[in-house]
Amino acid sequence: MTRLILSHARILGADHLVDIQVSGGTITRVVPASADDADRGRATAGAGTAAPEVVDLDGRWVLPGLWDAHTHMEQWALVRRRLDVAPATSAEHAVRLVQDALDARIAEGTDEDEPLVGFGLHWATWPEPPTADALDVVGDVPVVLLSFDLHSAWVNTAGLRRLGIEHPTGLLLEDEMLPAEQLDHPSGATLDRLVHSAAQAAAARGVVGVVDFGMDDNIGAWRRRVPHWDGLRVRAGVWYWDLDAALAEGLRTGDPLDGPAEALPGRLGGVPARAPRSARRPLVEMGSLKVISDGSLNSRTACCFDPYHGSDGPDAHGMLNVPPEELQLLMKRATDGGLTCAIHAIGDRANAHALDAFEITGARGSIEHAQLVRWSDVERFAAGGVTASVQPEHAMDDRDVAEGLWPDRTDRAFPLATLAAAGVPLALGSDAPVARLDPWFAIASAVTRSRGGREPWHPEQVLTVEQALEASTAGRGVTPREGGPADLAVLDGDMPGLGAHQDYLVQPADPSDVSEALRTMPVAGTLLDGHWTHRAL
Incomplete structure (x- = not known):
């Protein structure tokens, strides 16, 4: 059993340093720091037991470990090896980036026919929309360029041919683009190594858990990883196309996902072998049903009550991927089966439909994104206990696009303070790979909007x-509270704006200074269930 004392720690709400005692993955005591480290260790050692390890934090801040409430772990892991096309300011600029990458591959002796996948396009404000013809100038290599919000993909003719898709423009939107995202997926073992590496990087930023909405057999993938997984806590969501299998298996939100699964038919990998529960808390558990009800702002597909500025025609208001009646049926089935619901809704009309569905079905859970919300719907969030799972960094990514496409309603875009003031539960996330899997970026954008x-x-x-x-x-x-899990983050710097009534804390006046201080917050250590997943002290 791991026993540990974090001595001379600083925690919010205490005007003195404390010792945090950890045993068996649980915080057992939080007491004022007093004795020296040797006395402290002897005093907490029971008869016949070794003294706990004592780590002197020398006044460093200790917080509960951080979570990212919305990720796509496999896609985030893959982004690290994809071409970055985020800097492209036009179709011509993007083509130049692709051509440079292809030229570099030739110089390195890479297979010239291997598909090239890029990530990060922000094409919504380009002078002209991208087309397959424009991308065909790079030659006959299959090329797929994914938008940063993963709601559209720009594909050349060779890429369409490789995907087996016929399309008039090569700009794939919403469900059309799903096959394109799979073009460079590696095998399970390779992908698992990439995901584990991404988890290690997250732990170095104080992260102890993620909500993962992987799209391709997410439950089966996590069961495959469970026997060797030690990186983060994971709440693994299930998409509506796998809902039947999850319900047939009796999976409920919060159930541990054991592994490996039996080799039985079914997209979820069959019924898991129920091994005896170990002394450690399970790290991977069943999450929520995930449904994408509308599109995104940058692809002009988020479903809104008012048309996008300068748009007309049948799609001027965006689009619904799932009609309201179907959404309600899915949520009712999930709720009856013991699953919470996580409903993607970005436009104000999509948010209203999602809130309708929560009210009608009695479902519990979250609306993911909630980027544009009618003021009259804020109280409906609060009354229904619906969590607003939001990504503050998207506000910084989308501010210019929102001013261009929603110029008359940006006061209702990312209304975090209004939601909080109404008593709406908030959960911050990244939507990685749409934004970096780093909660300090989300925190910085939430507290500065800069x-x-x-x-x-x-x-x-x-x-x-x-x-x-x-x-x-x-x-x-x-x-940190006694009796809670020993999932903790140890900081190596002061917290700007935190507990500003205490004179030993730093509170820069300039929002830019606060934003930079939070984004670069050094993390000295991360504990998961009482075990170090990152240690730099």
């Missing part, structure tokens, strides 16, 4: 640092 030295965007919607932290710890608050 990035890169720009003026804050709708600063009336900022959160306090305490609010942002509380929305980043999966319900664990902002202070």
